[in-house]
Amino acid sequence: MKSQLETQERLIPLPVQVRGSRGFFRLDKQTALKAPEQAEAVRAYFAARVKRATGFTLADAKTGAQGVIRLHVNPRRDARLGEEGYRLRVTSRQVDLRANTAGGLFYGVQSVLQLLPSAIESDKPVRDAEWRVPCTEILDYPRFAWRGLMLDVVRHFFSKDEVLAFVDQMARYKFNILHLHLTDDQGWRIEIKRYPRLTDVGAWRVPRTGDWCSYGPPEPGEKPSYGGFYTQADLREIVRYAEARCVTVLPEIDVPGHSLAALAAYPELSCGGGPFYVDPGSIEMARLYGVIKSDPRPSKIPANVLCVGNDGVFEFLDHVMTEVAEVFPSPYIHMGGDEAIRRFWTECPRCQARMREQNLKDEKDLQSYFVKRLARIIESKGKRLVGWDEIVDGGLAPNATVMSWHRGGRGAVEAANLGHDVVMTPSTHCYLDNLQGEWWLEPACTSRFFRGPDHWRVLRLKDCYEFEPVPDGVDPARIVGGQGNLWTEAIPDFRHAQYMLWPRAMAMAETLWSPRAGKEWASFAARVERQFARLDAAQVKYSRALYDVRLRPRRGKQGRLHVALETDADGLDIHYTWDGTNPDPFYPKYRGPLVPVPGARELRVVTCRNGDPVGREIAVPVTELENRAEKAETARTSQ
Ligand code: ACM
Numbered sequence: 001m002k003s004q005l006e007t008q009e010r011l012i013p014l015p016v017q018v019r020g021s022r023g024f025f026r027l028d029k030q031t032a033l034k035a036p037e038q039a040e041a042v043r044a045y046f047a048a049r050v051k052r053a054t055g056f057t058l059a060d061a062k063t064g065a066q067g068v069i070r071l072h073v074n075p076r077r078d079a080r081l082g083e084e085g086y087r088l089r090v091t092s093r094q095v096d097l098r099a100n101t102a103g104g105l106f107y108g109v110q111s112v113l114q115l116l117p118s119a120i121e122s123d124k125p126v127r128d129a130e131w132r133v134p135c136t137e138i139l140d141y142p143r144f145a146w147r148g149l150m151l152d153v154v155r156h157f158f159s160k161d162e163v164l165a166f167v168d169q170m171a172r173y174k175f176n177i178l179h180l181h182l183t184d185d186q187g188w189r190i191e192i193k194r195y196p197r198l199t200d201v202g203a204w205r206v207p208r209t210g211d212w213c214s215y216g217p218p219e220p221g222e223k224p225s226y227g228g229f230y231t232q233a234d235l236r237e238i239v240r241y242a243e244a245r246c247v248t249v250l251p252e253i254d255v256p257g258h259s260l261a262a263l264a265a266y267p268e269l270s271c272g273g274g275p276f277y278v279d280p281g282s283i284e285m286a287r288l289y290g291v292i293k294s295d296p297r298p299s300k301i302p303a304n305v306l307c308v309g310n311d312g313v314f315e316f317l318d319h320v321m322t323e324v325a326e327v328f329p330s331p332y333i334h335m336g337g338d339e340a341i342r343r344f345w346t347e348c349p350r351c352q353a354r355m356r357e358q359n360l361k362d363e364k365d366l367q368s369y370f371v372k373r374l375a376r377i378i379e380s381k382g383k384r385l386v387g388w389d390e391i392v393d394g395g396l397a398p399n400a401t402v403m404s405w406h407r408g409g410r411g412a413v414e415a416a417n418l419g420h421d422v423v424m425t426p427s428t429h430c431y432l433d434n435l436q437g438e439w440w441l442e443p444a445c446t447s448r449f450f451r452g453p454d455h456w457r458v459l460r461l462k463d464c465y466e467f468e469p470v471p472d473g474v475d476p477a478r479i480v481g482g483q484g485n486l487w488t489e490a491i492p493d494f495r496h497a498q499y500m501l502w503p504r505a506m507a508m509a510e511t512l513w514s515p516r517a518g519k520e521w522a523s524f525a526a527r528v529e530r531q532f533a534r535l536d537a538a539q540v541k542y543s544r545a546l547y548d549v550r551l552r553p554r555r556g557k558q559g560r561l562h563v564a565l566e567t568d569a570d571g572l573d574i575h576y577t578w579d580g581t582n583p584d585p586f587y588p589k590y591r592g593p594l595v596p597v598p599g600a601r602e603l604r605v606v607t608c609r610n611g612d613p614v615g616r617e618i619a620v621p622v623t624e625l626e627n628r629a630e631k632a633e634t635a636r637t638s639q
């Protein structure tokens, strides 16, 4: 039992079946690595990972080899494994990995690497590590075929090398889709040879630093110097690199809304004619999308939608999709489709003429007309269309796959019940741009964007782990999988992107790969803690908000404030103060709900393990606790 735990504790996502046994396989410079021709790429990947961290060259035929690592592609299909599953057997003499496909072997190799010590993540040889794999038997295959992460490379731009690093890291947790959000109001990031202005003009905006959604528009004569784009050669390199890691790159061209960058380049595609500028994250854009509830003034941004009344728009999209389809082997192209502001079409004579010509009763129908016509274009390139929820409005295109992000999954249920495939990415559980803990503890670039208290959105690791992709009342066969989305309005650089991604993407990975019945928070949380050492070794930034205290203020009897404190991770003690001093293990330990001492202005709490502080100190004014207790009371009584 202990050896089984020893094995399980190292693995995320948790395999379908793990059996542990005593002993270890020792990997050293004598170890041989054997693989058939079909698995050459996987062999080379594994050998390179091992060489980098250990300095050992694992060769095929080794004289005097003590141990052997063998990869096999099953000559006869093993029905339990499907396309991506594997069986792994580790004894003290050999590591035996079998799968139906090279892809299955790749996932098996990820498990072997996770069973090695965290120093295997080092990019330089580590001399004093003991390279042992615990003896085990594993049967494993994924629950869902679509296990995605989305990276928004528009709101902030990430270099080709950063995208490659992103792919490298996601592959460790058995994700298989990288969705690149390539176009939006704030930039166009893919070279389209027929339309050079898309990147000459559309990839650049005026530089701004500080709070997204608060910036002014470009000053007269100001140079648009922030941005960048990927050449088609860059993208082909990303695709190849991802392919070698069993990751398919899904390109998103977000139309007909979110199109300001394209319109800055080609204003003739718009309803109103512009002039347009590439948006730098302006307050006007925030107004346009209704983000500033307290300030409903109309936005000065001109119509940022493509004109559906203009046949030239469809010609443009046809040419764009031709080039997109040539660069990306993905069977899907994502057309965005979210948040098109339909009132711009109401105000456009050409869009209105299109509605009359096509007998469309409203702008929802016009949007559906656009989606269906674009679906035919995408299909003419041999691809299938994916779009955000809004493509359901006014009637779905045949064969469209819906990526469901909001409206409580209503779009998902509607689409699935009509027989469409659905990818679940509800903003409540899958939006990895949300904060990971109390907003004043989180990096200001992010917390100020979600400025509270009505606005900040928190997605803790535990809540992210509770995501269940199959909504009630839906045929599970229609839910092809799910995805974590990293929108980057408030993520100005790659280190911060890593911080927002990890460890929450591990929760997504386990939800999408592991059997539902085996999911258990306490087990997952303990395994995440072990992964931290691997992220440290890999020099990847991550959040330790898992160790923070959760505050649960409530009204007790006679309306008095009671503050319950909780921790998501096991084995933590909470220490607290009311007098403004910094708590440590020598201060009172939390044993049950607290009542503020008279005159106290703030509560300070910290978590400790074995006498050492591990969480962040949280200082919270008593007035804030009162407010939250009030809100909790209102929520309770209005139920
Ligand atoms: C989205 O979050 N607008 C898809």
Ligand code: ZN
Pocket: 270, 271, 306, 307, 308, 309, 310, 344, 345, 348, 349, 350, 351, 352
């Ligand atoms: Zn129009």
